Amino acid sequence: MTVSDFAVNVDVTCKEVSGGPYGEYTCEAYRMLDNDLTTFYRSERAPAAGETLTIHSIPKDAAKMTVLQSSLCGADVILIAGGKETKLGTLDQYYNTFNLPADGSADAVVFKWHGDTIPYINEVTFR
16 A cells, blocks of 8 residues: 555635635634634734735625734724725724624625734634
């Protein structure tokens, strides 16, 4: 018997989240959307200049987005709705709440990273 292919710490991808930086092993970005406070996203390194992480799965009936984090990463939070970008605020608190459009037009939310703080996001919820 032989092994023809072997991989360790393979990137996990999902349709809900894209961008970077990648999360540490078992701390991938999709874990911040799993409604489980025992899992989280922690990046494997500090973000590079201009790097972003995009959440693509926004429930159409959501009026608010809450972001719980363990590091004050200071990322800009940008809403994409109808092809337009609007800055909602900054991840500058451990508990952040942002209003979403009441008409359900939110297509995505982008975290635009700043500085050299390693992002550590416990959970992102939509209500």
